[in-house]
Amino acid sequence: MRIIFRVLPWLILLIAGYFFISKKFSINTSVESKHQLLVEKIEAIGKLELVRYQISDVLEHKNKTDFLPEASVLLIVKAEAVGCIDLTKVTRNDIELDADTAVVNLPQPEICYVKIDHKNSRVYDTKMAFFREAGLVDEAYKAAEKHVTAEVKKSNILAQTKTNAMNVLKPIIEGLGYKNVRLTFE
Template sequence: MSRLLNTLLRLFLIAILVAGLIAIWEQIRGSDMMSRFRRGDVTTQRAVLKEVTALGKLELVSYTFKDIVEHEQVNTFLPNANAVLIVEGQATGCVDLTRIKAEDIQTAGDSIIIQLPKPELCSWKINHDRSRVYDTRFSFLDQSQLVSDAYKEAERQIRQSALSGGILDQTRQNADRILKPLLERISGRKVRLTFQS
């Protein structure tokens, strides 16, 4: 009987010793103590040019949004997982000048009439440097997927907010405000801008 107690006592002490060593190792690993033993980092990169694209989109307006996004992942058996993000994003309105053809430019007396392509939302994105995860709840299995889905939803909302916020109308106004005086100075004529529908 005493032999069994001695064995159990030894196992218990070994378990406490192992748990203590693990705790100490985690403390050392999390602190800067291990950085004394590192010489530095070496990163190797080999970038390959994949594609060259000619751009002709004239960016005329940029909207910046700050938003709080709550995303819920509905589960069957587990409680629904939630992520709350504080997001900053940007949307840009532009006109694609590469789509202007010779027949889109007409003269009438001392005036030039230019028909521009309709304004478009040329980009919308989340600024990840200025965004952060505020809170997650019940993300037992895959927190990274929950946060990734929340960011995708936030990006979709940035696009929708820009469109409903009148970014295309503002692009039209800015094209008239910026391009018209420039073209009048260059041509020496009155310029009227219209847009394709």
Template sequence: MSKFINALLRLILFAMLIAGLIAIWEQVRSSSLLSRFRRSETTERTVLKEVTSLGKLELVKYTFKDIVEHEQINTFLPNANAILIVEGEATGCIDLTRIKPEDIQADADSVTIRLPQPELCGWKINHDRSRVYDTRFSFLNESQLVSDAYRQAERQIRQAALNGGILTQTRRNADQMLRPLLARVSGKKVGLVFDDRQ
């Protein structure tokens, strides 16, 4: 019986020794001791792919904060869902490259400029200020579920901007910003009209 107890004690001591060595190794690995022997290097080769001329005058930006719940309907498994806290933005602009010479009419004391219709020139999720709040039953493909939820949130940002009157606000801002500027530059009375032919 004493041989059994001695063997059991040796086994326990051996297990404690191994556990202690593992704990010490984890401490050393996570501390800055090993960082003296480690370094990282990054090599980049950035190539310019394309140059695009832009002529869109951004006149208003809407910022949204939303809680988005996205559910994936499954046939056999429980439905997976993701809850996101999302911040996004949408920008209203006017494309000045679409103004043609015939859109500018001038007489002795006035200038009338026909501007293109305001447009929603961009909308996006600000991923630095957004986060996944919770996911449920997403054990099979959580990354796809979250990706789908973000895509849905981006569509909602676009629709919320349109419903919130971003195009009307863009038109108003164009009038408030461009009319005084153009009047000052030209020294004439300036009229702005929006092209209804589009």
């Protein structure tokens, strides 16, 4: 029992000291952001997006210099590519209507955009990057975007866009009462 009376004051003092120090030296942070949004341009867009590719790329990007060790970064990049048809290019001359036949001449499909999804992409590993890590990661993302764009251009995204245009637009035109619908591409 005597030992409890000897240890109890020290235990109380230790707990009180902990609470004093944690309250006294706690770091309170606040974040404040001020934005002034300005709409610079408004455009009418008539592009019909018909196919979306979701792409993953694993990229090892290396940077070699004469006086520093080789630095590398390993990224897992998520990207998106969209094929579309620009319907603003369709004119009245591109549409031929007969009693039960409709012929629509559409513009060639195009790649609307290829973009990196930074939210879902990850920097997996960096080696020997030290103070140049941010620049190395930025270079790697730019290289990934160029590579993904080149690969998308080689893919069959434009053919898939044509197929999807047929699947989407033909039922719409048939719904207008035309039994024979033919879609062509300039």
